[in-house]
Amino acid sequence: SQTIHQWPATLVQPVGSPLSLECTVEGTSNPNLYWYRQAAGRGLQLLFYSIGIDQISSEVPQNLSASRPQDRQFILSSKKLLLSDSGFYLCAWSALGQSLSEKLFFGSGTQLSVL
Amino acid sequence: AQSVAQPEDQVNVAEGNPLTVKCTYSVSGNPYLFWYVQYPNRGLQFLLKYITGDNLVKGSYGFEAEFNKSQTSFHLKKPSALVSDSALYFCAVRDGTGANNLFFGTGTRLTVIP
Secondary structure, eight states: OOOOEEHHHHHETTTOEEEEEEEEEEESSOOOEEEEEEEETTTEEEEEEEETTEEEEEEEEEEEEEEEEEEEEEEEEEOOOGGGGGEEEEEEEETOOOOOTTTOOOOEEEEEOOO | OOOOEEEEEEEEEEETTTTTEEEEEEESSEEEEEEEOOOTTOHHHHHHOOOOSOOOOEEEOOEEEETTTTTTTTEEEEESGGGOOEEEEEEEEOOOTOOOEEEOOOEEEEEEEE
């Protein structure tokens, strides 16, 4: 069966420090991969999605970047964190090449606090 | 462009009573509609989806949702609420243009009171 792993679960970082959040998917090949952010009291905002290795689409301009060095690995990064980067970050996957009815499977999330 | 509105930030209901969590949407073309649930400090879990066919969709944990095209709504319902249903509920939409992602509403926190 397919599983998605996301780590760390919580992270406290000072302003200006770098960031690296990792997400891996097991049990499937060529997944679509997504990074979402959930700010306190807000809905989910799509940050990046990827349909293949080194193929990344950015949905909103921001201080973050994403990379997909391997088929089932998706990394969210920043060179210098801002206070506004605080939030709950969720990785998700869906089956590639499926219809638009395909659902997303989410990781357990990373609570990032930038101080 | 797609958009989703969940007009209620908070819904409170007594255990055993029916519950409704509201969602309205705006898309170009035919909508693909989803409901997800999020428990504290967890990722989202899929509940149900509407693609075509019957307007009443049944999903996990006894939840169902009714698609209403004229009102562009997709309200989540359950006949008898449980305390364990207390969570954050998200409505999401994808249109038929080939967009590769879901657009989520801001979420509705459901509290079931014992």
